[in-house]
Amino acid sequence: MIDIKKSLAERVRPLEASAIREMFKLMGQADVISFAGGIPSPEVYPTDILAEISADILKNNGTFALKYGITEGYAPLIEQVAEKNKSQGIGSGCDVTIITTGAQQGIDLAAKSLLNPGDGVIVESPTFVGTLNSLRSYEASLYGVPVENDGMDLAAAEEILKTGKIKLIYTIPTFQNPTGITMSLEKRKGLLELANKYDCLILEDNPYGELRFYGEELPTIKSMDKDGRVIYVGSFSKTLSPGMRVGFLVGHEDLMDRIIVVKQANDVHTPLISQMIISEFMKQNDMNAHIAKGCASCKEKCDAMLAAMDKYFPEKAVYTRPEGGIFLWVTLPEGTDTGALLRKAIERKVAFVPGNSFMVDAAKPSNCFRLNFTTATNEQIDTGIKVLGELLADELK
Amino acid sequence: MIDIKKSLAERVRPLEASAIREMFKLMGQADVISFAGGIPSPEVYPTDILAEISADILKNNGTFALKYGITEGYAPLIEQVAEKNKSQGIGSGCDVTIITTGAQQGIDLAAKSLLNPGDGVIVESPTFVGTLNSLRSYEASLYGVPVENDGMDLAAAEEILKTGKIKLIYTIPTFQNPTGITMSLEKRKGLLELANKYDCLILEDNPYGELRFYGEELPTIKSMDKDGRVIYVGSFSKTLSPGMRVGFLVGHEDLMDRIIVVKQANDVHTPLISQMIISEFMKQNDMNAHIAKGCASCKEKCDAMLAAMDKYFPEKAVYTRPEGGIFLWVTLPEGTDTGALLRKAIERKVAFVPGNSFMVDAAKPSNCFRLNFTTATNEQIDTGIKVLGELLADELK
Numbered sequence: 001m002i003d004i005k006k007s008l009a010e011r012v013r014p015l016e017a018s019a020i021r022e023m024f025k026l027m028g029q030a031d032v033i034s035f036a037g038g039i040p041s042p043e044v045y046p047t048d049i050l051a052e053i054s055a056d057i058l059k060n061n062g063t064f065a066l067k068y069g070i071t072e073g074y075a076p077l078i079e080q081v082a083e084k085n086k087s088q089g090i091g092s093g094c095d096v097t098i099i100t101t102g103a104q105q106g107i108d109l110a111a112k113s114l115l116n117p118g119d120g121v122i123v124e125s126p127t128f129v130g131t132l133n134s135l136r137s138y139e140a141s142l143y144g145v146p147v148e149n150d151g152m153d154l155a156a157a158e159e160i161l162k163t164g165k166i167k168l169i170y171t172i173p174t175f176q177n178p179t180g181i182t183m184s185l186e187k188r189k190g191l192l193e194l195a196n197k198y199d200c201l202i203l204e205d206n207p208y209g210e211l212r213f214y215g216e217e218l219p220t221i222k223s224m225d226k227d228g229r230v231i232y233v234g235s236f237s238k239t240l241s242p243g244m245r246v247g248f249l250v251g252h253e254d255l256m257d258r259i260i261v262v263k264q265a266n267d268v269h270t271p272l273i274s275q276m277i278i279s280e281f282m283k284q285n286d287m288n289a290h291i292a293k294g295c296a297s298c299k300e301k302c303d304a305m306l307a308a309m310d311k312y313f314p315e316k317a318v319y320t321r322p323e324g325g326i327f328l329w330v331t332l333p334e335g336t337d338t339g340a341l342l343r344k345a346i347e348r349k350v351a352f353v354p355g356n357s358f359m360v361d362a363a364k365p366s367n368c369f370r371l372n373f374t375t376a377t378n379e380q381i382d383t384g385i386k387v388l389g390e391l392l393a394d395e396l397k
Numbered sequence: 398m399i400d401i402k403k404s405l406a407e408r409v410r411p412l413e414a415s416a417i418r419e420m421f422k423l424m425g426q427a428d429v430i431s432f433a434g435g436i437p438s439p440e441v442y443p444t445d446i447l448a449e450i451s452a453d454i455l456k457n458n459g460t461f462a463l464k465y466g467i468t469e470g471y472a473p474l475i476e477q478v479a480e481k482n483k484s485q486g487i488g489s490g491c492d493v494t495i496i497t498t499g500a501q502q503g504i505d506l507a508a509k510s511l512l513n514p515g516d517g518v519i520v521e522s523p524t525f526v527g528t529l530n531s532l533r534s535y536e537a538s539l540y541g542v543p544v545e546n547d548g549m550d551l552a553a554a555e556e557i558l559k560t561g562k563i564k565l566i567y568t569i570p571t572f573q574n575p576t577g578i579t580m581s582l583e584k585r586k587g588l589l590e591l592a593n594k595y596d597c598l599i600l601e602d603n604p605y606g607e608l609r610f611y612g613e614e615l616p617t618i619k620s621m622d623k624d625g626r627v628i629y630v631g632s633f634s635k636t637l638s639p640g641m642r643v644g645f646l647v648g649h650e651d652l653m654d655r656i657i658v659v660k661q662a663n664d665v666h667t668p669l670i671s672q673m674i675i676s677e678f679m680k681q682n683d684m685n686a687h688i689a690k691g692c693a694s695c696k697e698k699c700d701a702m703l704a705a706m707d708k709y710f711p712e713k714a715v716y717t718r719p720e721g722g723i724f725l726w727v728t729l730p731e732g733t734d735t736g737a738l739l740r741k742a743i744e745r746k747v748a749f750v751p752g753n754s755f756m757v758d759a760a761k762p763s764n765c766f767r768l769n770f771t772t773a774t775n776e777q778i779d780t781g782i783k784v785l786g787e788l789l790a791d792e793l794k
Contacts, residue, residue, distance in 0.1 A: 001491045002624045004649045007564060007598060009535070012510045015658045039464060047459025054670070055452035062444025066638035067436060094398045101498055101664040108663050112534070113409045133662035137509070138406070167404060201404060227399045241463035243669040252401045261412045265530035266505050267498040267664065272640040273451070274668045 011117075011137050016362050033384035035371040036351040038177070039242050040211065040326055041297040042375070046281070046290065050241075053280045054273065065272050071264045073099025073248075074275035080282050081234070081248045089223030090232055096256040098263070101270045103207050103235035103247035107170075108134045109259045109266070110203055110231050110249065115140045120165035124152050126329075126358030126368065128177045128205065131170055141165065144360040147176060149320075151183025154190050161198040168201050169194075173221060175208040175325025178358045178370035182323055188221050195229055207235040207247075210291050212324035213299035228252030236278055238326065239291050244274040298326060298374050304381045305373040312389025316396045319371075326374040329355075336395060337365040344391055350384045408514075408534050413759050430781035432768040433748040435574070436639050437608065437723055438694040439772070443678070443687065447638075450677045451670065462669045468661045470496025470645075471672035477679050478631070478645045486620030487629055493653040495660070498667045500604050500632035500644035504567075505531045506656045506663065507600055507628050507646065512537045517562035521549050523726075523755030523765070525574045525602065528567055538562065541757040544573060546717075548580025551587050558595040565598050566591075570618060572605040572722025575755050575767035579720055585618050592626055604632040604644075607688050609721035610696035625649030633675055635723065636688050641671040695723060695771050701778045702770040709786025713793045716768075723771045726752075733792060734762040741788050747781045 057065050072078065082097045091097065100106040107130065115121065117139035123131065125144025135142055143160045146153045151173060160166060171191065173183035183191070195202050204221045222232040228251065235247040249259065263269070281287075302322060309319060309330075319330045332338065338354040345351065355366030376384060454462050469475065479494045488494065497503040504527065512518065514536035520528065522541025532539055540557045543550045549568060557563060568588065570580035580588070592599050601618045619629040625648065632644040646656065660666075678684075699719060706716060706727075716727045729735065735751040742748065752763030773781060 002626055002649070004598070004625060004652045007511055008652070008655055009509065009511055009513050009516075011513075012655045012659055015655070015662070017658050017661070037465070042460045042464055045460055045463045047455050047463065050463070051452040051455035051459065054455055055448040058444050058448035058451055062448065063439045063442055064640075066442045066444065066447070066640045067439055068434070068634075068639045101668070104662070105664045112406065114404055114406055116406050116408075119406075130662055130665070133658065137659060137662055201401070228401060229399055237465075242465045242665075243461075243463045245664060245666070245668040252399070255401045255405070258405055258409045258412070261414050261530065262409055262534060264414070265412070265501070265527055265534055267502045267642060268527070268639075269642070271498070271642040271668045271671045273670060273674070277670070 011139050014136055015133050032346070032349045032351050033376055033380045034351045035373070035376060035384060036353050037372050037375040038326060040238055040294045040374045041301065044294045044297055045241060049285065050277055050281065053284070054277050057273065057276050057280060061276070065276055069269045069272045071260050071269050073270060074272060074279055077275050077279040080279060085250060088220065090220060091250050092226050092228070094228040094252050095250050096253045097248055097250045098256060098260060099270050099275055100247045100249050100263070101267055102237060102245040103205065103233045104130050104134070105266070106233040106247050106249035107131050107203065107205065109262050110233070110251070111135055111138050111140070113255060113258045113262055114168060114201065119167045122157055122160055122166055122169040123360065124171060124176060125360060126178050126355055127170065128172060129357050131205070132360065135170070142360040147179050147181055149181060151181060151187045152191065154187055154194065157191070158194055161194055161200070166198065166200050168203055170203045170205065171221070172205045174206055174218065175211065175322055175327070177208070178327050178353070179329040180320045180322030180325055180327045182218065185218050188218065189224065192221055192224055192230070202230045203233065204230050205233045207238050208325035210239055211295050211298050211326065213295050213302065215323040222250065231255065239287070239294060240278060240281065244278060246270060246274050246278050295324070298324070301373045301378070301381065302328070304378045305371065305385060308382050308385035312386045314389070314393050314396050317392050326372055328371050328373060330369050330371060332367045332392070333396065334367055336367040338367060338369040339365055341369070341391060341395060345388060348387050348391070350387045352388070408536050411533055412530050429743070429746045429748050430773055430777045431748045432770070432773060432781060433750050434769050434772040435723065437635055437691045437771045438698065441691045441694055442638060446682065447674055447678065450681070451674050454670065454673050454677060458673070462673055466666045466669045468657050468666050470667060471669060471676060474672050474676035477676060482647060485617065487617060488647050489623050489625070491625040491649050492647050493650045494645055494647045495653060495657060496667050496672055497644045497646050497660070498664055499634060499642040500602065500630045501527050501531070502663070503630040503644050503646035504528050504600065504602065506659050507630070507648070508532055508535050508537070510652060510655045510659050511565060511598065516564045519554055519557055519563055519566040520757065521568060521573060522757060523575050523752060524567065525569060526754050528602070529757065532567070539757040544576050544578055546578060548578060548584045549588065551584055551591065554588070555591055558591060558597070563595065563597050565600055567600045567602065568618070569602045571603055571615065572608065572719055572724070574605070575724050575750070576726040577717045577719030577722055577724045578726070579615065582615050585615065586621065589618055589621055589627070599627045600630065601627050602630045604635050605722035607636055608692050608695050608723065610692050610699065612720040619647065628652065636684070636691060637675060637678065641675060643667060643671050643675050692721070695721070698770045698775070698778065699725070701775045702768065702782060705779050705782035709783045711786070711790050711793050714789050723769055725768050725770060727766050727768060729764045729789070730793065731764055733764040735764060735766040736762055738766070738788060738792060742785060745784045745788070747784045749785070
């Protein structure tokens with residue numbers, strides 16, 4: 001058996017296995033109450049409708065579905081996505097839309113196509129771990145900017161932009177992962193202005209935007225962009241199914257021209273059966289009505305979790321109250337290690353994701369943690385939050 | 398509209414859009430006879446069986462199929478693949494199997510995880526364009542080694558290995574793309590010995606191996622490897638469906654440990670519906686019998702194309718006579734430009750892929766071209782080869 005470790009590329013050495021993905025394996029095994037996942041309630045999956053659709057596609061259009069497709073994506077789906085985006089002001093004259101194998105691939109393709117080793121990227125701190133790993137794998141230099149109650153701290157961002165090292169700003173402005181926080185309209189405008197002023201690009205990731213259950217809809221940053229400065233990533237993972245792995249990417253044609261070639265060398269194209277099922281579902285059903293059902297479920301679960309937290313959590317634990325999405329964020333007093341807390345919670349069959357996973361410096365213990373409120377049942381939420389409340393009371397006494 | 402071209406990463410600047418993929422778009426449009434594609438006869442797709450299977454999965458196991466899966470792949474499919482590989486001697490104690498989004502992703506993940514910019518890679522010349530682009534995108538230094546009638550020229554390979562610059566050797570030993578040539582048993586052993594001697598790794602790509610219709614089966618290089626020196630890439634694209642995008646990767650556990658994290662940041666996991674359909678198909682059906690049907694169709698088409706070529710092609714055009722797979726390779730006298738020939742052929746509604754696409758230096762015109770014999774009907778084969786014969790007679794007179 002050879003020592004293959006010495007042959008590994010520099011770029012993959014520092015990558016951390018996602019604590020969340022690793023935890024998925026654990027979840028499958030035992031009777032653990034999981035607040036660690038990241039999907040809307042599975043009970044709203046339209047399995048029967050999709051079963052019929054998939055059989056129809058393979059029976060009536062099977063040869064097309066099973067052959068190679070084009071890299072850009074299944075043409076009718078691209079059109080449906082572009083149409084829907086257009087109704088939200090997304091996509092101007094210089095923009096091109098492609099289908100990706102989940103939003104994760106959209107992020108990865110953008111990172112690969114834009115970032116040389118050492119290029120600076122501003123990310124929210126905390127942010128989505130999948131993006132952190134993708135950026136690390138292209139050896140970008142990551143700069144974390146704190147998230148305030150109304151989104152990214154723009155003054156802190158500008159201090160970093162002034163160094164001239166930043167090529168890209170990555171943001172999840174709506175129901176941010178992991179905090180659940182939404183960036184204010186003022187800050188959305190401000191961030192685009194900063195990108196203009198310091199001539200850098202914005203990667204706007206919006207997987208949760210349609211899952212709003214409180215407050216008023218805000219325009220995406222992309223909808224304010226007429227120059228192709230914003231690359232927009234969307235997904236069907238949170239509105240229809242994550243297992244299908246279908247997302248999309250909207251960006252400047254000159255960038256997309258390269259991204260398509262990179263995708264060719266990555267997976268040739270996104271599986272056609274996934275793309276065609278989603279396209280047909282959108283054609284035959286009222287997608288907005290389907291999403292509204294998902295939203296109602298998210299709201300109920302969020303309300304239930306916040307009610308349980310208000311009841312069981314000690315005062316020293318503070319947490320966000322999201323207007324949508326699937327996550328909320330708990331902050332404990334400085335010095336508390338939520339990694340150690342997780343180990344105790346797992347012993348009592350409850351799981352969450354400790355905050356360090358979402359940080360540029362993942363090795364440093366964090367006093368925060370993320371809770372997903374949509375996967376567990378209401379009863380599990382009450383039981384699990386009670387357990388966490390007891391552990392916290394013990395920890396913070 | 399901003400000038401985003403200046404923001405592109407160095408790694409994606411030299412990538413070439415695949416002539417084949419670009420041609421796919423053209424193919425869709427007109428009544429072109431295409432010898433350019435790369436799939437077995439679509440008429441053997443078991444669309445009705447797959448329609449039933451997919452409906453069953455979504456109806457009875459829909460929530461599982463639509464949720465996130467684990468990055469390594471759908472566990473029953475991994476087991477089936479590992480089992481089948483084991484029966485062919487593939488996979489030793491240190492090896493791990495994962496499912497990838499097509500073999501292309503397997504190649505890309507291996508390249509990303511192993512190659513630093515400037516690392517040397519030996520490839521067959523000509524070779525699969527998707528691999529060339531993937532390797533280019535990680536800024537590897539590519540060294541093309543000629544393909545002889547019994548496979549890679551090992552003496553030429555050793556000359557390059559002696560420089561000490563090579564980390565990886567990429568080979569498609571069986572029914573090679575684009576030549577259709579199969580590496581002899583002696584050379585398979587020799588290549589592994591060279592890899593041992595010069596301490597480099599082998600990436601063995603075997604998408605066509607099961608499509609043998611003449612001659613005797615040869616063991617894979619991976620089956621001779623007990624040290625984890627060979628990374629093995631396989632695919633269901635040529636045996637069941639390319640549009641499903643399901644392949645697999647077998648390699649040393651220490652490498653696969655990194656590759657799994659890279660895949661997490663790439664597409665999280667391969668779409669479950671694709672994986673589950675294939676797993677269920679293998680469970681319910683005799684996969685070998687299904688492949689035998691595909692093989693018989695490949696043989697019939699290959700025989701038809703060779704017969705037409707023997708009849709219509711001028712003597713100066715020489716070509717391979719594959720024992721399996723889906724491609725053959727035509728070599729014209731030095732100085733002929735098959736790119737120019739393609740333009741004339743397209744005018745007469747016939748398409749093939751000019752040889753330069755498969756070369757390390759794709760800008761240099763090539764006197765060779767690739768023909769796929771499996772996609773066109775027998776009638777189209779006769780008509781199309783006759784047209785090419787006329788063009789060649791004119792060109793080589």
